[in-house]
Amino acid sequence: MKKILLTLCMLPFFIWLQGCAPATYEIEGYTESSINPDIPVPTNAKLVENIAYSDDPNLKKGAKYELKHIGGEQGLYPPMDYFQKLADTGWVELEEKRLGHVHFLKKDTTVIAIEIREDTFQITEMVKGAME
Template sequence: MKRLLAAAVLSAIVLTGCSYEYANEDGYRMVVINEGFPVPKNAYEIKPEDCTTEIAKSAKYKLKNIGDAEGTPPAEYLAEIEKWGWTELTDKRIGHTHYYEKEGKIISLIIQKNVFDVFEMSDDVDL
């Protein structure tokens, strides 16, 4: 019984240490829907929203502390997106929804407290 309890405690400690939390130092990788758009490397993919006529592709990620209560993303993440060659369409920003453009593609990034969505907009969308 003591061995079982010790194994359970050790598992809990290990799992807690592997939590998915935003840290700029962990780096970035490509989002699953667009090879040129970065997402934090330790973001955990979950079931995305359904596509619509305006949204060609979608991805949804869970990541602790990606946004604050108002959905404000870390400045380091926004800077990384620009490093990857994306230009924010600041005049199109609505609340915590950011739009980025690169080579004719438009990506919508919606940040909430511990979750974020990345949408590749359809080519015929007029923002």
């Protein structure tokens, strides 16, 4: 009887504890981005929209993707495995240019900005010479 009572008392605690566990994202592989084939994106990321920047002379084109929990709670935790994949394919982060959630990366003469949020990320290709 004590075991049953103890189990019933502990059940709400375990349910609460599971609810407090941080949610994580999962990357199932990589594919080409919709704006540039040299930029890998997680295959399970859903393309939300392609973005054209006709009003900003520094921005060429962009794409917004949805992937649950990619940026961690409130977008505070950048996905290190995704940034490692970018590095493995030749993208170098310009750490001195970083602005909060926005990371700038360069490969050859192409510069991109990746803005990481909690459930989304946006990749924007910059116009050549915009970051100089």
